[in-house]
Amino acid sequence: MIHSQQRAPIMEALQRYQAARVVPFDVPGHKHGRGNSELAAFLGETCLQHDVNSMKPLDNLCHPVSVIKEAELLAAEAFGAKHAFLLVNGTTSAVQAMVMTACKAGEKIIMPRNVHRSAINALILSGAVPVYVNPGVDDNLGIPLGMAVEEVKLAILEHPDAKAILINNPTYYGICSNLKEITELAHEYEMLVLVDEAHGTHFYFNDRLPASAMSVGADMASVSMHKSGGSLTQSSFLLINNGVSEGYTRQIINLTQTTSGSYLLMSSLDISRKNLALHGQEIFNKVIEMAQYTRDEINKIDGFYAYSKELINGDTIFDFDESKLSIHTRGIGLAGIEVYDILRDEYDIQIEFGDVANILAYISVGDRKLDLERLIAALTEIRRRYKRDSSSLFDHEYINPEIIQTPQQAFYAPKEILSLPNAVGRVASEFVMCYPPGIPIVAPGERVTKEIVDYIEYCQEKGCFLTGTEDPNVEIINVVKEADR
Incomplete structure (x- = not known):
């Protein structure tokens, strides 16, 4: 209902709190900025006055019952979801919450390999087992594409015991899979459909854009409101639909999300949701x-x-x-x-x-x-x-992985350190990725090949910012220690 979307309950509660001139004998210790004049001058007094702690008039993010609860209900209505959770640990926490809600240790999840590192991190945390669908690759552009429906169907038929499927909507480059058909296919086999919409917030608010997760009946979606939605960096929504339990999902979120939810981030979600719903x-x-x-x-x-x-x-x-x-x-x-x-x-x-x-x-x-x-x-x-000759340039971004162990097994396994060239043939126990976009070149549990090492060295030569390894220079890599070594 359009009149309700004109509300921003968290912002309104913060305004009432400021008008009451409450004396703060609680955290944060800067006490509305008075305790740190340099910080107040840099960020602004208004900002620090709204950087407050959870209290009865302002509700509590871990167990909302009033203004945060109302903000969640308004967000759910705006996005067409059964429920929406406000998140202050970024969309990384939303992706992890989706995977951990859907899958327990040892259970399978079907996903494209060109997922963000947060999805594979969720496998390390939960012990879920990935079944990768290798995306198509555009050889001219050198980018990974979406998942082919037939490839997804094959994965489902080979792994009918999988609990869920994860879909990117869209990829970093703007590519969308057939979200509706894949969702319907997965539901036929009673699998949950999880959608990483880190770059798809705007799909919910404009009819010229591709279909959103909730519009095609997906079960969960992680939405980076701070990207195209206009909220502050690190603020995000997790949307649930159908039979996904609100209470259980919140318990999963609370395993990793801070108990000191930032009211700056939450109010930015609230205000930005209002803006998108109306305009x-x-x-x-x-x-x-x-x-x-x-x-x-x-x-x-x-x-x-x-x-x-x-x-x-x-x-x-x-x-x-x-x-x-x-x-x-x-x-x-x-x-x-x-x-x-x-x-x-x-x-x-x-x-x-x-x-x-x-x-x-x-x-x-x-x-x-x-x-x-x-x-x-x-x-x-x-x-x-x-402008120069392009014949010496690499022509692709994505290398099909060879999976040897689950990410959790490899990450926690006994390991040894090798130079990148000497690691060829061994199983990685850590990530190597360019950031952004944060899609792993090699992930824990995957074999390090010469093609992968050549690609990493090429990225270094061209100036990509490589992350994921313990070694800050990404010259050595942790690999799983072999039994006879």
Whole structure:
């Protein structure tokens, strides 16, 4: 009901709290900023006045009964879910809560291998066993695609005891699988459908965009409100549907989420939900139009390719998020990460990420036409100044893994340390990934191959920010210790 969406109950409760001039003999210790003048000057007194602790008038995130509960109900209504949970540990905690709600130790979950590290971390925490569906790969763009329906069906038939299936909607690049058909297929076999919508918040608020998880009847969805939804970094929603238990899901969330929920993050979720519920259609109409304008202009620059719905093939690219500005760079002889670095270092333009062949410029309602023109001009100049032969560039982002152990088994197994070249043939017990986007090149339990080592070294050479290993320089890697060593 549209009148209820005009409310922002957490914000309203904070305003009542401030008006009451309560004397704080509780935490946080900065006491509305008075105890740390430098912090107050930097963040602003208003911000610190709203950085408060849980109390009766403000409810409690771990067990909400009043204003937070009301905010959750409004969010559920806005997203078309049975219930929505406010999360302050990022969408990482939402993905982990989905997996841990659906699967216990030893139970199987079907998922694409190009998941975010948070999903594989959930397997390490829970002991769930992955059944990977290798995504399609676009050889021209060098990016992983969605899951083919037939590949999913094959995985379900081979593993009918799996408890759930996890789907990306969309990928970082804007690619969507056939979410509706996969959901219906999984439900036929009584599997829960979990959807990672870290990059799909806007799907719920504009009818020109691909289908959302809740609209096709999925059971759970993790939604990064802080990305396209406009809330503060680290704030997120977890949506549940159908027969998923609200009480049990909250218990799972409370295993890992802080007991000191930030009211800055929660109020930003509340206010941003209100904004999208009331104005989402027009907001994302504008974003789509800005993205399309920029895409058209970039495609006039020889060597760059900003792709969109023309990629749709009805299966591994079932739909495409037109608000995404994904740009293929290999045509000018530069890796995406090289273009990323040049834009930041020489043009003071910070884009979302660059990989071996693509960049992603994240466009939102906060952007201006002037900003778009500046990006277009910079790319034009980069092409003129840096264009070179592309024959030496890697042509793909994704390598099919060879699974030897479960992530939990490998992560906690006795291990030894080897240089990357000497680790070929061994089983990794830790991650290596470029961040962003945070999709593992190799994950615990997977065999380290020469192709993987070559790819890691190539990423290092091109300047990708590699993470996941104990070694900060990513020159050595932990591998599972073999029995005879």
